[in-house]
Amino acid sequence: MRLVYQRVSSASVVVDGRTVGEIGAGCLLLLGVQQGDTEAEAELLARKAAELRVFSDENGKFTYSLLDIDGEALVVSNFTLAGNCRHGRRPEFISAARPETAKPLYEYYVQKLKEAGVRKVATGEFGADMQVNLCGDGPVTIWIDTDEMKKK
Numbered sequence: 001m002r003l004v005y006q007r008v009s010s011a012s013v014v015v016d017g018r019t020v021g022e023i024g025a026g027c028l029l030l031l032g033v034q035q036g037d038t039e040a041e042a043e044l045l046a047r048k049a050a051e052l053r054v055f056s057d058e059n060g061k062f063t064y065s066l067l068d069i070d071g072e073a074l075v076v077s078n079f080t081l082a083g084n085c086r087h088g089r090r091p092e093f094i095s096a097a098r099p100e101t102a103k104p105l106y107e108y109y110v111q112k113l114k115e116a117g118v119r120k121v122a123t124g125e126f127g128a129d130m131q132v133n134l135c136g137d138g139p140v141t142i143w144i145d146t147d148e149m150k151k152k
Contacts, residue, residue, distance in 0.1 A: 001041040001105070002081040004030040007054055007140035011074045013124040014131040021122035026071030027054075028134050031109055032081025033102035034095050041146040042105055046112035048149070049073070054140050067117050075113065076124035076132055077106045099127060 005027055012022035029049055055064035055071070066073065082096035097105065103126050114121050124130045 001034060001037045001045050001109075001146045002032040003045055003049065003144040004078075004081065005049060005052065005054070005142040005144060006030075006134060007137045008074075009135040009137045011132070011134040013074065013076055013122075014133065015125045015128045020125050020128075020130075021074050021076075023072035023074045023120060023122050025069070025137070026066055026118075026120075027073050028132070029073055029075045029113075030078040030081060031075055031106060032078050033097040033105045034082045035097050035101075037097060037101075037105055037146070039105065039108055042109040043112050044149065045144065045146055046109055046116050048144060050113060050116035050118055052142065054142060070119055072120040072122070073113055073118050074122045074124075075106075075110050076130060077102065077126045103127070 008026060008028050010024050011028040013020050050067050051065045053062050053065050055069050057063035079093060079096040079102065083091035083093055084095065085091045106126055110121055110123055
C-alpha cells in the first residue's frame with residue numbers, strides 16, 4: 001500500500017461539479033492499494049498517518065501529529081500510485097489491486113483512520129474522475145510505502 005501525505009491548510013474533492021469531501025487544516029492522503037495488500041497494511045498505514053509528526057511547533061520543528069493538532073484528513077483513492085515507469089514512456093499499472101479488492105481496503109483504511117482518533121475524515125469517491133483541490137501547507141509532502149516500512 002502506498003500513501004502520499006500532504007500537509008494542507010484546506011483540501012476538497014469535486015466529482016461531476018459537486019463537492020464530495022472537504023477539510024480544513026490537516027492532511028490530504030492519496031492512497032494506492034496494490035496487489036497483495038491486506039488489512040494489516042491498512043491498519044499500519046492509518047496509524048502512521050495519524051501519528052506522523054509533520055506539524056510544526058513554535059520553533060518550526062516537526063513536533064506535532066495530526067492527532068496533536070486535532071487536524072482533519074481527506075482520503076482519496078489513487079491507483080496511479082502503483083504505476084511503474086521503468087520501461088518506455090507510458091506507465092503500467094499491473095501491480096494496482098483490482099477495484100473489487102481495492103475498494104474494501106480503501107474503506108477499511110478510512111475506518112481505521114477514524115478509529116485512530118482523527119476527528120474528521122472526509123473522502124473522495126472511489127473510482128470516480130475527481131478534481132482534487134488543495135492549499136498546501138509548507139509544502140510538506142511525504143511518500144510512505146508499506147513494503148518499505150516492513151524492511152529491516
